[in-house]
């Protein structure tokens with residue numbers, strides 16, 4: 001875990017600060033201990049009730065199964081592309097957020113580490129993960145962070161409202177939140193998949209958040225590519241999951257060039273009508289200002 005974030009941790013039972021030792025972190029007030037897994041504090045309940053599959057994703061596990069003779073994950077990704085074209089304006093907003101903030105929380109980070117100023121949280125241990133914790137009960141102090149990132153995560157959490165409440169709680173007033181959510185995308189349990197958001201649904205996640213900028217993150221061409229890929233895999237699988245996974249690889253290559261159209265389509269405002277994924281950058285409103293606006 002990155003040392004600069006050690007003082008962000010609080011006890012899930014009593015919300016007091018935690019003390020560190022070599023083998024665990026312990027609450028000085030109620031004496032609850034949390035184990036360290038590979039040096040990273042583990043706040044997961046033993047009975048998570050999250051149906052966590054041993055692998056992160058059936059797409060990835062399916063592909064890794066066929067490509068596991070290649071030890072290099074990057075090579076696996078190139079040979080079995082599950083990467084999609086992302087809108088440059090959305091990427092620029094994320095980069096600005098990373099440059100301008102000093103205490104950033106990335107909820108559901110996976111293996112992605114966006115830098116020294118980012119605390120990475122996930123429910124599955126991975127390369128860049130600093131803390132193992134659930135998004136709807138974060139072991140983090142109120143208003144500690146000046147930015148929060150939550151990318152393609154809200155569809156995977158069992159309780160989205162509680163999760164949004166937690167993102168809000170740990171963020172300072174005036175802080176910023178960058179969220180992406182899928183719209184037209186296949187079912188992808190990672191470890192589970194509960195919901196989709198429309199463009200309006202994303203912009204209205206929390207009344208205390210003002211959407212500064214929002215738009216298409218992955219466009220209609222990505223959506224149609226993914227639908228065609230999966231449709232053909234299902235059609236030719238004759239119901240066999242193994243054949244389905246094999247055909248996913250083939251059809252991903254076949255339809256891959258389609259997504260290049262998103263270079264143009266993401267710029268069209270009507271691309272939100274059938275985008276694969278949306279982004280939004282919010283600012284957490286100052287409570288006093290919001291109240292006075294309501295009165296005025």
Ligand SMILES: [Zn+2]
Nearest residue numbers: 011014027030
């Ligand atoms: Zn405690």
